[in-house]
Amino acid sequence: MIFAIEEINNSTELLPGIRLGYQIYDTCASVPIAVHVAFQLLNGQNPVFYNDSNCSQSGVVLAAVGDSGSTPSISISHIMGSFNIPLVSHFATCACLSDKQEYPTFFRTIPSDHYQADALAKLVKYFGWTWIGAVHSDSDYGNNGMASFLKTATSEGICVEYIESFYRTDPQSNIRRVADVIRRSSAVVVVAFTAAGDMKFLLEELTRDPPPPRQWIGSESWVTDPYSMSFSFCAGTVGVAIQQSVIPGLRDFLLDLSPSEVAASSVLTEFWEDAFNCSLRESTSISVL
The missing domain is CATH 3.40.50.2300 (Response regulator)
Structure with a gap:
């Protein structure tokens, strides 16, 4: 910014x-x-x-x-x-x-999620998956996104076995309940319209037992998140992503910042370390005798 x-x-x-x-x-x-x-x-x-x-x-x-x-x-x-x-x-x-x-x-x-939800429904239809499960964040993003998806999915002849919602601050028992629904279901395709911060807790809960083989369909918030994609059972996930581009001059701007300027901001420190694969938080003292 x-x-x-x-x-x-x-x-x-x-x-x-x-x-x-x-x-x-x-x-x-x-x-x-x-x-x-x-x-x-x-x-x-x-x-x-x-x-x-x-x-x-x-x-x-x-x-x-x-x-x-x-x-x-x-x-x-x-x-x-x-x-x-x-x-x-x-x-x-x-x-x-x-x-x-x-x-x-x-x-x-x-773009609004109206277009993303429509694209996800048509994607599911394209691959011939007509029996699916659905999970979403219990938030404005997840509730409205899933409602839009289900409206289009229904018109495309897609049947939904279950619809479950959860949020990152929910009791662990509710996250576990959603995970158990996914494990017990017969639908092998799961559409997840969730925020990355919410999906993190569901994926971690699914790893507690051998996760069931599922084809995940993801919304843009979590489907390109590096942490979410680090789970082995998410391999092959399909979803919508936001087009990325290189911002001319940004790298030079960050490189020109002194370590003290970066360290003054915790957000900038986190971004700088991730972008340049380094650490500003560890220091080593060397004594010369």
Whole structure:
């Protein structure tokens, strides 16, 4: 995000004559934190001082970028929409957010799940899988996504043996119950419209006993997640992925950061270590006598 803003500010073509300021928050995929952040933004920032005019004024938020999750985005949009402040998300895909009566100031740069759910149903139909199981996150993302999928699947003549929902904060007994339903079922194809953070717990539960041979069909949130794909029984998973591209200049921007600048941000440290396969958290002291 910082790189993108600096690219805009240094460009003479993107927003000529306008300089963007910013403040970045981490909602931690938590609705209470997201709501807290939204109110913080609306209540104004600390005074911004201008030495040349010897005056100060509070920063005014004109727009917000985020959130990556649908449920936090819904909460933030309800709050900011009352003040006509646009919210632009890069990853909130719930089709419900396309309702302009409900979310008039919400925009996004990613297609809604209406298209993904339709594609998943047609994919299942294409391979001739007409007897399936279905699991989904018990969230706006999972509930709406699965509802859209089932609507199309039914029209395509696909029968569903079971529909189970769960969430990452559920008691372990509920995660185990969903895993047992999958183990006992006769359907060998399972469509999972889940967030990666939720799917992690289901996959770990399935490894406790020899996992049943299943053909997994996944939504974009977890189907390209490296951790999810590390489970051997997920080999051969089919799903929808978001097209990726190389961002010119981003690697050089990150390489030019000093270790102290990276270490100052836990999020940047995690990303930097993953991108460049290194560790900034381990230090070795050498004494020379």
